[in-house]
Amino acid sequence: MVIRIDNIELSVSDIERSKDFYGSLFGWTFTDFGPTYCEFNDGWLTGGFSRSEQVSTGGPLLILYHHELDDIQNRIVAAGGIISQPVFSFPGGQRFHFLDPDGNELAVWSAVVEEQSELPPADFAHLQRCIELAREAVEAGDSPFGSLLVHADGRVLFEDRNRTSAGDATRHPEFAIARWAAKFLTPAERAEATVYTSGEHCPMCAAAHGMVGLGRIVYASSSEQLRAWQAQLGVPPGRVRSLPINSLVPDVQVAGPEPRLADEIFELHRQYHTRS
Numbered sequence: 001m002v003i004r005i006d007n008i009e010l011s012v013s014d015i016e017r018s019k020d021f022y023g024s025l026f027g028w029t030f031t032d033f034g035p036t037y038c039e040f041n042d043g044w045l046t047g048g049f050s051r052s053e054q055v056s057t058g059g060p061l062l063i064l065y066h067h068e069l070d071d072i073q074n075r076i077v078a079a080g081g082i083i084s085q086p087v088f089s090f091p092g093g094q095r096f097h098f099l100d101p102d103g104n105e106l107a108v109w110s111a112v113v114e115e116q117s118e119l120p121p122a123d124f125a126h127l128q129r130c131i132e133l134a135r136e137a138v139e140a141g142d143s144p145f146g147s148l149l150v151h152a153d154g155r156v157l158f159e160d161r162n163r164t165s166a167g168d169a170t171r172h173p174e175f176a177i178a179r180w181a182a183k184f185l186t187p188a189e190r191a192e193a194t195v196y197t198s199g200e201h202c203p204m205c206a207a208a209h210g211m212v213g214l215g216r217i218v219y220a221s222s223s224e225q226l227r228a229w230q231a232q233l234g235v236p237p238g239r240v241r242s243l244p245i246n247s248l249v250p251d252v253q254v255a256g257p258e259p260r261l262a263d264e265i266f267e268l269h270r271q272y273h274t275r276s
């Protein structure tokens with residue numbers, strides 16, 4: 001005889017808050033059983049929110065299914081969830097992990113894999129220049145990142161590279177671009193300009209990009225790739241969590257990563273982290 005999984009229980013500190021969160025995001029329905037327990041039903045399995053003063057997180061991972069990961073990821077962020085692992089591929093599909101308001105970790109997976117496609121030649125050429133700048137950065141003892149600001153007519157307006165080795169960890173090229181654009185471009189020119197960068201914007205730079213009203217972003221390598229490369233090189237994760245650009249600036253058009261440049265960028269990170 002087979003005994004099936006029948007119920008899943010999540011420990012939460014505020015049942016009403018959890019009903020709002022899961023109800024608004026996933027359409028679950030609820031039945032209250034007194035002040036300390038509420039049953040949820042997703043139309044397939046039932047489970048419960050059990051109120052406890054001290055929520056203990058961890059344990060088996062609950063994995064939900066949704067075919068549009070970007071869409072549900074943005075909605076989870078808007079509802080107050082925190083993305084703990086951005087979208088990554090695994091055999092069979094892609095998924096991401098998030099934390100609910102109590103810190104319970106769940107995941108959403110999809111069998112629909114977004115194709116990694118190659119970028120058009122003009123974009124590719126600008127990204128190659130970003131990588132040259134990243135190489136200059138490594139040669140100067142800085143982290144391997146380089147970025148360009150390109151006018152709607154294709155002219156390169158400004159370029160910079162990482163300059164953090166002197167001690168100011170905010171000296172990222174995308175941040176320098178945002179400040180340059182705010183000083184020298186009209187709002188209309190900023191909105192039509194494109195920022196090319198060797199590595200996807202960190203949250204600080206994505207916020208600056210959004211605040212000064214810049215347009216499209218094209219990156220050669222993603223934050224997800226960076227995290228995987230750092231793990232491979234034994235580099236501990238940084239203090240600031242990375243977030244998808246669109247979770248900070250939902251309306252900015254983003255393209256990347258470019259699979260043809262991954263090896264070259266990894267090599268720069270390897271050189272940077274193994275330099276003596």
Ligand SMILES: [Zn+2]
Nearest residue numbers: 172202204205
């Ligand atoms: Zn940055």
